[in-house]
Amino acid sequence: MSRVIAFANQKGGVAKTTTTLSIGAALHERGRDVLLVDLDPQGALTYSLGYDPDGIEETVNDVLVRRLPIEKAVIAGTPDLVPANIDLAGPDTVLLTKTGREFALERALRDVANSYDYILIDCPPSLGILTINGLTAASEVVIPLQAEALSHRGVGQLLETIADIKRFTNPGLRVSGVIVTMFDPRTRHAREVLSDVSSLYGIEVLQPPVRKSIRFAEASRSGKPITEFAPSHPGAEAYRQLAALLDGGRE
Amino acid sequence: MSSRRGKYALYTASERRPFTCTLECSSCLEETRVSYVELGLLMWPVHFHLPLVRYYHSWFRCPACSRRTWLRVHLDR
Numbered sequence: 001m002s003r004v005i006a007f008a009n010q011k012g013g014v015a016k017t018t019t020t021l022s023i024g025a026a027l028h029e030r031g032r033d034v035l036l037v038d039l040d041p042q043g044a045l046t047y048s049l050g051y052d053p054d055g056i057e058e059t060v061n062d063v064l065v066r067r068l069p070i071e072k073a074v075i076a077g078t079p080d081l082v083p084a085n086i087d088l089a090g091p092d093t094v095l096l097t098k099t100g101r102e103f104a105l106e107r108a109l110r111d112v113a114n115s116y117d118y119i120l121i122d123c124p125p126s127l128g129i130l131t132i133n134g135l136t137a138a139s140e141v142v143i144p145l146q147a148e149a150l151s152h153r154g155v156g157q158l159l160e161t162i163a164d165i166k167r168f169t170n171p172g173l174r175v176s177g178v179i180v181t182m183f184d185p186r187t188r189h190a191r192e193v194l195s196d197v198s199s200l201y202g203i204e205v206l207q208p209p210v211r212k213s214i215r216f217a218e219a220s221r222s223g224k225p226i227t228e229f230a231p232s233h234p235g236a237e238a239y240r241q242l243a244a245l246l247d248g249g250r251e
Numbered sequence: 252m253s254s255r256r257g258k259y260a261l262y263t264a265s266e267r268r269p270f271t272c273t274l275e276c277s278s279c280l281e282e283t284r285v286s287y288v289e290l291g292l293l294m295w296p297v298h299f300h301l302p303l304v305r306y307y308h309s310w311f312r313c314p315a316c317s318r319r320t321w322l323r324v325h326l327d328r
Contacts, residue, residue: 067280100282168264
């Protein structure tokens with residue numbers, strides 16, 4: 001049975017996609033079978049793996065709206081991907097009128113639950129129906145967080161949504177922790193925000209933090225995860241350590 | 252208060268009414284809300300239950316596609 005992890009934070013630009021991709025690639029390096037699910041209409045995860053989102057025929061949108069079996073939308077690769085593009089802006093309105101709309105992704109993932117060790121979901125930067133689908137399908141959630149005050153505020157809102165999810169759709173959902181991204185250890189502000197997050201919300205801050213680097217943007221542009229683009233870069237090493245931490249309970 | 256209502260509108264549970272449940276169909280994959288009375292009528296005159304064997308554990312008529320097929324009854328939605 002797969003471990004399904006959603007990477008969620010309604011604030012944009014906190015490196016959700018980079019974190020999902022890098023953790024997925026690092027888990028793949030560890031010999032795990034990994035499926036990445038792009039749940040963001042901007043298709044950034046799809047683009048970061050070297051695909052043109054607009055040139056893809058079958059996407060997660062077809063899975064959610066047309067009930068296409070998810071295996072038909074999977075692009076085999078290292079790791080495998082269920083892609084997304086701007087068509088995914090539609091399900092917000094299409095699903096909203098349907099009973100059981102929160103369970104569309106969970107239903108779809110049931111078909112591949114035994115084919116992968118990990119299914120990682122890149123949630124969009126909002127708290128709408130797509131994020132709710134991601135969190136309903138997941139067994140755990142990881143919160144990528146940029147160490148600055150506005151991100152910090154978003155954590156409170158996200159935790160409220162997670163409480164709603166546990167109440168209405170997925171009582172078993174647990175918060176695995178926060179991954180600090182774009183960390184600049186030279187600033188006191190970054191260190192203060194980190195200490196606030198763990199003390200205010202009681203969430204584990206997964207170590208190590210991932211430092212800011214232009215190499216991540218360059219990796220996305222090249223269509224490769226950082227672990228492949230710059231294998232010895234400190235950012236790649238940080239994500240390997242985080243993947244090992246998440247993978248800790250498994251052989 | 253209104254923003255709270257807006258937020259909860261995202262959840263099927265916000266539409267829950269007393270003495271209703273939802274049915275998830277294995278054939279058309281639709282989920283439909285029915286009252287307990289409607290559920291009884293859909294199960295009439297014959298139905299089967301295999302609760303521990305199958306995810307879609309009950310065999311009767313789906314209100315969405317009208318087929319006699321396997322469905323899952325969600326009493327908590």
